[in-house]
Amino acid sequence: MNAPRLAAAAALVACSLSSQARADSMTPDWRRADRRLHQSPQSFAFEARIGPYRPQIDEEFSSGKRPFEQAFGDGRGLYFGFELDWQALRIPHFGSIGPGISWGYTRRSAVAKVAEGPYAGQDSAQSTYLTIMPMYATGVLRVDVLARDFEVPIVPYGKLGLGMALWRASTDNGVSTAPDGTVGKGRTWGTHMALGGMFLLDFLDPSAALGFDEEVGVNNSYLFAEWQWLNLDGQLIEKRPQMHVGTTGWIAGLALEF
Amino acid sequence: MPRPHRWALSVVAATALLVCAGDALAQTVSLATAQANPSRKGGFRSQDRYPLWISKADCLADDSYTFVVRVANLGSTPLFVFASAAGQDCSDPTTRSGANARCWKLAEINAQSGATSYSITLPVRDIVGGYDQPSTFNPGATEAVCERSGSDAPLGVLLHFLPVQAAGGVVAGTGFQYNEIKFDLVPPSAPTNVSAGIGDGVLELSWTTSLSTDISGYQFYCDPAPGEDAPSSTTPVGAAGAAGASSTSPGCAGSGNAGAAGSAGAAGTAGAAGTGGASFLAAGFGGDAGAAGDAGAAGSAGAGAGATSGSGGSSAAGASSGSGGSSSGAAGKSGTTGAAGCSTAGATCGRSTLIVGGTFGPSGHECGRATGNTATTGRTSDLKNAVEYSVAVAAIDNVGNVGRISAPKCLAPAQIEDFYGVYVRSGGQAGGGWCQTSTPGTGSAALSLGALAAVFALRAARRRR
Numbered sequence: 001m002n003a004p005r006l007a008a009a010a011a012l013v014a015c016s017l018s019s020q021a022r023a024d025s026m027t028p029d030w031r032r033a034d035r036r037l038h039q040s041p042q043s044f045a046f047e048a049r050i051g052p053y054r055p056q057i058d059e060e061f062s063s064g065k066r067p068f069e070q071a072f073g074d075g076r077g078l079y080f081g082f083e084l085d086w087q088a089l090r091i092p093h094f095g096s097i098g099p100g101i102s103w104g105y106t107r108r109s110a111v112a113k114v115a116e117g118p119y120a121g122q123d124s125a126q127s128t129y130l131t132i133m134p135m136y137a138t139g140v141l142r143v144d145v146l147a148r149d150f151e152v153p154i155v156p157y158g159k160l161g162l163g164m165a166l167w168r169a170s171t172d173n174g175v176s177t178a179p180d181g182t183v184g185k186g187r188t189w190g191t192h193m194a195l196g197g198m199f200l201l202d203f204l205d206p207s208a209a210l211g212f213d214e215e216v217g218v219n220n221s222y223l224f225a226e227w228q229w230l231n232l233d234g235q236l237i238e239k240r241p242q243m244h245v246g247t248t249g250w251i252a253g254l255a256l257e258f
Numbered sequence: 259m260p261r262p263h264r265w266a267l268s269v270v271a272a273t274a275l276l277v278c279a280g281d282a283l284a285q286t287v288s289l290a291t292a293q294a295n296p297s298r299k300g301g302f303r304s305q306d307r308y309p310l311w312i313s314k315a316d317c318l319a320d321d322s323y324t325f326v327v328r329v330a331n332l333g334s335t336p337l338f339v340f341a342s343a344a345g346q347d348c349s350d351p352t353t354r355s356g357a358n359a360r361c362w363k364l365a366e367i368n369a370q371s372g373a374t375s376y377s378i379t380l381p382v383r384d385i386v387g388g389y390d391q392p393s394t395f396n397p398g399a400t401e402a403v404c405e406r407s408g409s410d411a412p413l414g415v416l417l418h419f420l421p422v423q424a425a426g427g428v429v430a431g432t433g434f435q436y437n438e439i440k441f442d443l444v445p446p447s448a449p450t451n452v453s454a455g456i457g458d459g460v461l462e463l464s465w466t467t468s469l470s471t472d473i474s475g476y477q478f479y480c481d482p483a484p485g486e487d488a489p490s491s492t493t494p495v496g497a498a499g500a501a502g503a504s505s506t507s508p509g510c511a512g513s514g515n516a517g518a519a520g521s522a523g524a525a526g527t528a529g530a531a532g533t534g535g536a537s538f539l540a541a542g543f544g545g546d547a548g549a550a551g552d553a554g555a556a557g558s559a560g561a562g563a564g565a566t567s568g569s570g571g572s573s574a575a576g577a578s579s580g581s582g583g584s585s586s587g588a589a590g591k592s593g594t595t596g597a598a599g600c601s602t603a604g605a606t607c608g609r610s611t612l613i614v615g616g617t618f619g620p621s622g623h624e625c626g627r628a629t630g631n632t633a634t635t636g637r638t639s640d641l642k643n644a645v646e647y648s649v650a651v652a653a654i655d656n657v658g659n660v661g662r663i664s665a666p667k668c669l670a671p672a673q674i675e676d677f678y679g680v681y682v683r684s685g686g687q688a689g690g691g692w693c694q695t696s697t698p699g700t701g702s703a704a705l706s707l708g709a710l711a712a713v714f715a716l717r718a719a720r721r722r723r
Contacts, residue, residue: 057681065684071677112674114456117644119672125455125462128676166692169678172637173458176678182689184678240694241687 039210042219042257045085045100045142051251053079053106055132056233060244071128072108079106079251085140087257095143100159104134112171126172132245134230136163136192147220153200155222163192165232165245188245189237196226198255222255285421285431286330287337295438296323296380303658307474311412312382312441313657317404321382325436327419328375335421335430339365339378341385342392344414344437351427355393361418362388362395378419385415386441410444410470410655446470446653446661454649454667458674461638461649463626465664468653473631477660480625481648484640625649646670 054076057068081104088098112128114120138161146152169176169184176184201221202209212218228251234242295310300321302309312321329337340348340361348354348361364380386406387399420433449465456462463478625647628636641647650666673679678689 057686060686061684063685067677067680067684067686071675071680110677112458112676115673115675115679117670117672119456124457124672124674126457126460126674128674128678130677168692169676169681169689171458171674171676172462173460176676178678178682178689182682183691184689185691186688186694187692188688234688243681243686243688 039213039219040217040258043087045083045087045140045255045257047083047085047102047224047253047255049079049081049083049102049104049251049253051079051253052076052249053132053134053247054249055130055243055245055247057244060233068130071112072110072130076249077106077108079104079134079247081105081134087140087142093149094145095141095155095157097139097141099137100140100161101137102135105132106134107131128176129168129170131168131170132165133167134163134165134232134246136230137161138192138194142198147200153203155198155200157194157196157198157224157226159192159194159226159228161192162236163190163230163232163246164188165190165230167243167245186243188232188234188242190230190232190234190246191236192228192230194226194228194251196224196228196251198222198224216258218256218258220257222257223252224255225250225252227251285332285335287332287419287421287431287433288328288330296325296436298323299379308412308440308657310438310440311657312386312439312443314404314406314443314445314659316382316657317386317441317443318401320401322379323382323385323439324377324379325419326375326377329369329373329421331431332369332373332421334369335423336369337367337376337378338363338418338420338422339367339380340418340420341388342416342418343389344416346416348416348418348420349429349433354427357393359393362392364397364417380417382441385417385439386443389413389415389441404443406443408444410442410446410472410659412440412442412472412657414440442472442655442657442659445659446473446655448662448664449476449651449653450664452651452664452667454669456669456672456674457637458676459641459643459671461641461647461669461671462635463638463649463651463667464635465651467632467634468661470653470655470661472655473653474656474658475627475629475631475654476633476636477624477652477654478626478628478636478638479623479650479652479663480638480641481623482645483623484625484638485642487642487645627654641671643671643673 055068058066061067081102083100083102085100086098087096090096107129109127109129111123112126114122114124138159140157140159142155142157144155147155165188167186167188178184199222201223209221212221227249229248230246231248232242232246233244234240298309298321300316300319303313327337340354341364342348342353342361346353346360352358353360354363362384364384365378367376367378370376381397381399383399383401383403384395384397387403388395414437417436417439418433419436420429421431422428423430446468447470449468451464451466453464454461455464461480465476467473468476625641626636626638636651638647638649646668647670648666648668650663652663653661655661682689
């Protein structure tokens with residue numbers, strides 16, 4: 001057994017012993033009802049989010065043209081982001097509700113084709129990029145009664161709010177420009193909706209969950225998955241052409257309540 | 259002995275002692291404390307470029323160092339400055355003269371009465387000139403010493419500032435040594451496997467690094483120079499013979515087609531030499547030689563017209579002009595044109611292989627640079643789309659010596675199909691910047707109301723808690 005494996009095994013054993021000792025002394029229950037006396041105050045939730053992302057740019061064109069697919073193909077890019085929610089209002093035996101904000105990032109790149117000359121259509125030595133930063137301000141309702149009052153470690157939730165994205169088209173030479181000089185950067189407004197479910201990780205190791213709360217103030221940890229509609233089509237705000245950089249699809253991640 | 263005589267003798271003896279002691283007082287030479295390092299006529303390079311070292315450019319520019327040297331008790335003893343390879347000692351007279359001399363003289367300063375310091379200027383050519391043959395070196399080296407081959411590793415030179423007695427060459431007192439100077443006159447070797455790719459207004463280059471060990475970066479060269487269009491077509495000279503085919507790829511180094519061979523005309527005039535196609539690269543991008551014309555039937559010879567090399571070219575192989583025919587005869591056939599350059603993307607230009615390893619140095623053709631000794635890719639700048647360029651790469655060493663250029667590649671930048679271009683051509687109208695504003699739509703009012711409602715709701719919630 002090499003050194004890293006040995007260290008990992010030792011850490012695992014230590015962790016188990018620690019959990020066992022804590023369990024012996026505190027006999028915790030993962031359910032919130034039994035832990036409420038021991039836990040720290042809880043007002044916020046933080047999400048680290050990741051998922052595939054394919055902007056709906058091609059839906060902007062009714063002519064059948066598909067500029068996004070032409071440039072980047074039909075695959076999906078990777079999105080990551082963060083969300084911070086303020087659980088402003090707690091509804092007893094139901095859940096929490098409050099505002100949240102999110103910032104995300106995704107970038108697509110592809111080798112650009114030569115557009116002119118004897119090598120037109122062949123791969124150039126440069127790439128073309130589209131960078132999108134989707135953001136939203138949203139209201140979040142988390143129904144945690146199942147986890148708090150019953151032994152079901154599931155927290156369904158919904159989000160509804162205003163979405164906005166900043167996008168930037170570029171090449172290796174810098175930001176792209178249209179022949180008329182228009183800069184390839186823009187802002188798109190729209191709506192944001194999401195439905196999802198969170199799995200309470202405290203269920204797996206109540207002792208560790210208690211320790212996490214005692215040591216760093218994190219009340220609950222979750223894995224979550226949601227279906228989001230980030231409908232950024234520019235129809236809601238501002239009467240000007242806006243690139244449809246929103247998306248619809250699955251997002252997964254880790255959430256912490258603190 | 260009478261007392262007065264004794265007294266006089268004592269005075270003489272004391273005086274002699276003082277004089278002797280004066281000579282015996284340490285004669286010291288030191289750099290002025292206010293100037294630990296010398297000044298340079300050509301100024302100093304940046305700290306990361308070894309400002310005290312000597313590069314080939316320094317040597318060609320006849321740069322010099324000026325030391326301010328403080329002396330004490332030098333008397334009439336002249337001050338000498340010698341140079342040696344690092345680690346040598348020049349205090350022994352045998353190291354400074356004879357067939358086995360290891361030190362070479364740079365300067366000799368006759369002592370001036372009462373002087374406490376001297377300003378001594380040492381040409382860098384003298385410093386490097388005696389390195390290989392110190393025994394035969396004399397100050398006043400020409401720029402020929404700047405040409406050096408072999409290892410491109412920097413060589414250390416030790417400067418010795420010594421008070422040396424005229425008689426016997428004995429060092430009289432204490433001098434000092436200055437060991438901060440090295441010289442590097444050998445440019446780095448050329449990078450290899452250079453390839454070029456098409457970009458929008460640029461060419462993307464990649465290469466295999468130079469084998470030299472003291473590389474600080476890579477310099478790109480383009481022809482035509484950045485920002486310029488290709489030069490017009492060139493028509494080689496073919497005075498008496500058939501006109502040579504002009505270059506169809508102007509501006510590409512080495513791509514100029516050769517002038518056709520002069521024919522042996524009826525009057526037997528010589529076919530003039532076809533010139534190489536116009537070539538930007540002063541060094542070595544010679545045009546192709548025109549093929550020899552066939553001899554006229556009755557003529558002595560149709561001249562074989564050789565192209566001249568590109569101006570200043572050192573390695574283009576052009577045949578010399580042939581002599582004219584001496585008698586009438588049928589016209590010789592035209593020579594064949596040289597190989598065309600710049601016709602294939604990324605291919606080497608015509609005779610570009612002729613100049614691989616050649617020196618290069620015209621300013622104005624620099625079109626980009628990559629820093630770092632491990633750089634293997636880079637991008638040219640300020641090129642024009644649809645203009646065919648010959649582009650080459652040269653390594654730069656730590657003192658700024660630009661090395662020999664690589665085999666050039668020929669390629670034309672071109673517009674690329676980036677996403678935004680495709681989007682706009684498809685009819686997309688978005689863009690203009692992140693802070694672009696527009697007339698507020700009806701949605702703005704709804705949004706404002708929504709935001710207000712949210713604020714009130716939150717405040718109410720807080721009051722409730």
